Amino acid sequence: MNFAKAAFLICGGWPLVCGAGQLAVPAKSVPVPKDVSPEMQTIIGAPLNPVWNVLWKTGEEWRAAANAQAAKTVQGLPAMRERLHVKVEPGVIGGVRVFVVTPQMIPAGHADKVLIHVHGGCYELFPGEAGTSEAILMAGLGHFKVISVDYRMPPEAYFPAALDDAMTVYKEVLKTTNPKRVAVFGTSAGGALVLEMMLKAKELGLPMPGAIAPGTPMSDVTKTGDSFYTNEFVDNVLVSPNGFCDAATVVYAHGHDLRDPLLSPVYGDMHGFPPTILSTGTRDLLLSNTVRVHRKLRAAGVEAQLEVYEGQSHAQYGRDDRVPETREAFGEITEFFDKHLGR
Amino acid sequence: MNFAKAAFLICGGWPLVCGAGQLAVPAKSVPVPKDVSPEMQTIIGAPLNPVWNVLWKTGEEWRAAANAQAAKTVQGLPAMRERLHVKVEPGVIGGVRVFVVTPQMIPAGHADKVLIHVHGGCYELFPGEAGTSEAILMAGLGHFKVISVDYRMPPEAYFPAALDDAMTVYKEVLKTTNPKRVAVFGTSAGGALVLEMMLKAKELGLPMPGAIAPGTPMSDVTKTGDSFYTNEFVDNVLVSPNGFCDAATVVYAHGHDLRDPLLSPVYGDMHGFPPTILSTGTRDLLLSNTVRVHRKLRAAGVEAQLEVYEGQSHAQYGRDDRVPETREAFGEITEFFDKHLGR
Numbered sequence: 039m040n041f042a043k044a045a046f047l048i049c050g051g052w053p054l055v056c057g058a059g060q061l062a063v064p065a066k067s068v069p070v071p072k073d074v075s076p077e078m079q080t081i082i083g084a085p086l087n088p089v090w091n092v093l094w095k096t097g098e099e100w101r102a103a104a105n106a107q108a109a110k111t112v113q114g115l116p117a118m119r120e121r122l123h124v125k126v127e128p129g130v131i132g133g134v135r136v137f138v139v140t141p142q143m144i145p146a147g148h149a150d151k152v153l154i155h156v157h158g159g160c161y162e163l164f165p166g167e168a169g170t171s172e173a174i175l176m177a178g179l180g181h182f183k184v185i186s187v188d189y190r191m192p193p194e195a196y197f198p199a200a201l202d203d204a205m206t207v208y209k210e211v212l213k214t215t216n217p218k219r220v221a222v223f224g225t226s227a228g229g230a231l232v233l234e235m236m237l238k239a240k241e242l243g244l245p246m247p248g249a250i251a252p253g254t255p256m257s258d259v260t261k262t263g264d265s266f267y268t269n270e271f272v273d274n275v276l277v278s279p280n281g282f283c284d285a286a287t288v289v290y291a292h293g294h295d296l297r298d299p300l301l302s303p304v305y306g307d308m309h310g311f312p313p314t315i316l317s318t319g320t321r322d323l324l325l326s327n328t329v330r331v332h333r334k335l336r337a338a339g340v341e342a343q344l345e346v347y348e349g350q351s352h353a354q355y356g357r358d359d360r361v362p363e364t365r366e367a368f369g370e371i372t373e374f375f376d377k378h379l380g381r
Numbered sequence: 382m383n384f385a386k387a388a389f390l391i392c393g394g395w396p397l398v399c400g401a402g403q404l405a406v407p408a409k410s411v412p413v414p415k416d417v418s419p420e421m422q423t424i425i426g427a428p429l430n431p432v433w434n435v436l437w438k439t440g441e442e443w444r445a446a447a448n449a450q451a452a453k454t455v456q457g458l459p460a461m462r463e464r465l466h467v468k469v470e471p472g473v474i475g476g477v478r479v480f481v482v483t484p485q486m487i488p489a490g491h492a493d494k495v496l497i498h499v500h501g502g503c504y505e506l507f508p509g510e511a512g513t514s515e516a517i518l519m520a521g522l523g524h525f526k527v528i529s530v531d532y533r534m535p536p537e538a539y540f541p542a543a544l545d546d547a548m549t550v551y552k553e554v555l556k557t558t559n560p561k562r563v564a565v566f567g568t569s570a571g572g573a574l575v576l577e578m579m580l581k582a583k584e585l586g587l588p589m590p591g592a593i594a595p596g597t598p599m600s601d602v603t604k605t606g607d608s609f610y611t612n613e614f615v616d617n618v619l620v621s622p623n624g625f626c627d628a629a630t631v632v633y634a635h636g637h638d639l640r641d642p643l644l645s646p647v648y649g650d651m652h653g654f655p656p657t658i659l660s661t662g663t664r665d666l667l668l669s670n671t672v673r674v675h676r677k678l679r680a681a682g683v684e685a686q687l688e689v690y691e692g693q694s695h696a697q698y699g700r701d702d703r704v705p706e707t708r709e710a711f712g713e714i715t716e717f718f719d720k721h722l723g724r
Binding site: 059060061062063064065066067068069070071072073079082083084262263264265267268269270271272274320321325326329330332333336337343344345346347348349366370 | 402403404405406407408409410411412413414415416422425426427605606607608610611612613614615617663664668669672673675676679680686687688689690691692709713
C-alpha cells in the first residue's frame, strides 16, 4: 500500500494531514473476519448495499420504495415465524396499528411482562407486517409477548407521528401493566424512537418502563459521530452518512430541526432513564452514536450495558434468526430484561 | 471521492470486491470528532505516531529504544504525581521489582484493598518508573493503593518472564490479602497480561481476584481481529497490525507459538474469570480484540462490562490525567471495583 500516494490523492498534496487534524486514511482492502460464524462471514462479506446512495426526496417516493422492499421482506416471514414458533396478529391500540407477536411458549416469569417494539428503517421503511421481523426474533428467542408498533410514516404523516404513535401504545399498555414489567426495544430508527420515547415520557410525567434495548440507535441525525467517517464504505449496510438513511430521515423530519432531541436523542437529558442495553458492531456506521449514548447514560448515572459485535455492520445482529450471533444478541437482551423487569 | 477509482488502485481492476468477500475501502479524509473534550480532540487530531513502522529485531535494540522513550516519559511523572497527590516507592516483592503507588487519601472502604498493575508497551516498552503512569492515574483518581509490577523485559528475559513476574507478585499479595479484595488491571500488553494471569491462576489452582480491568488488551497477537484492518491508518497510536507493536511482541515471544493463550489470551478458556471491565475506543486498532474478549467472557457466563470511548485510538483514555475522558474512564473502573471488590 502506498500511503503517501493515497494521501496525496485525497488531500491534493503533502503533508499527509489534510486540514486541521484531518486524518488521511489510504485506500485499503479489508478481509472478512474469521472469528465469527460462517453465516455471519457471509453477511459481512456481502457487497455494499446496492441502494445505499438512492436519495428519494419526497414521502411518496420513499413509500413506493418502502412498499417494494416490504413486499420482498414479508416473503421470508412465514418460515421465520414457523421456525421460532410465534404467531403474529394485526390489531389496533388507541387508534394505532400494531402487530401482537406471541410465542408458543411463554415461561411463568414472562407471563406478566409486555415488550413494546418500534421497528427501524430510517423512519420511512418497513411499513406494515415488514416491520415485525425484529419483534418475531425477540418473541421467539426471548419468549416474551411483543407488541410491535406499525407507526405512521410519510407520506401518511411526518415528524413526530412515529413518536406519537409509539407513545400512544406505551400509554395504553400502562393502563393494564405495571411499567416495571414493560420493556421497549427497537433498532436503528427504532432504537432512536426508544430513546425519544423515554425523553417524551419524562416530559409528560409518565413512569419509565423497567428496561429498554435501543439497538444501534440513530441517536444523532446531524452527521455528528466519528464512525460516520471512520466506517464510511466499511459498513456495507448504511455505507455513508450521505446515503439513503440520511435522505429518508430528512424527509420524515419535514423541516424540523434535526438537532431536536426528539430526532437526535443523544442531545437529550438522560437522567432517570431505565436500565438500558445497547447493541452495535465494530463496522457499524452508528458505532459512535451507540457508544455516545452509552457514555451519556453512564454520565447520567443510568445502568447501561454495551454489546459490540465483531465485524458487524449496521444492525446485522438482527439479520437472520439462523445466525449464531443473532441468538447471542437476543440472548443478551433477554438476560438483561430478565434481570431488570419486574424489579 | 472517486470510489471506483480508489477500488481500482487497490484491487487492480473491476469489480470492486477484490477477493472473496474482501472489501475495497476508498481513501478518505477523516475529521476530528467534535463531541469529545477539546483536550481529547487534540490527542485524536495528532498525526500518526512517527515511529509506528520502526521494526527492531532484537531485544537489545528494543531496550535501547525503550530506554530512550522512558527517559522522556519519566520527565512528566513528578508533576503528575503532584497533581494527583500520590507517592511512588520502588520495592521488591518475591524477588520481582515493583513500584508501590500510594494516594494521599485512601477512603475507609479502600483501606483493605490492593490493586496490582501490569503496565503496557508491547512487552518491550516502559521499563522501570516509566511503567508507573497508569498506576498513578488509578491510585490518584480511584484512591486505591497500587502495586505496579516492573516485570522483566528483553533482553533481560523473554516469554514468559513478564507473566511469571506478575504471577509472583500476585501470589505474594495473596499471602496477606483476601483475593476478593484484590483487583488486577493494565492496558494493552498489560491488559493481555491481566488475562494471561487469570488463565495461569486457573492452571495453578489459585483463587481469582475480586475483579479485573484489562484495558484494550493485546488479546490476539496473530493479526486476527477485524479492526486491525478497518482501523488501520485510522488509529494514530498503533497505526497498523504490521507496526512496532507486532515487531516488539514477536521479539518477546522468542519463537514461542503466538497463538498460545498465554500470548493470545482470547483463545483461552475464560470460565470462572472474575467480573471484568474492558475499555477501548472507536478508532482503536484493538477495538475488535477488546470486544472479542467481551464476547468470550459473556459466553462463559462472566459478568463483563464494556466501555468504548468516542473517537479514541489505542489506549488514549489513559494518556493524560488532565483530560476529562481519562477521569471518566478511571471513574468507571473505580465504580466497577467498588461494586465487586470485597464481595
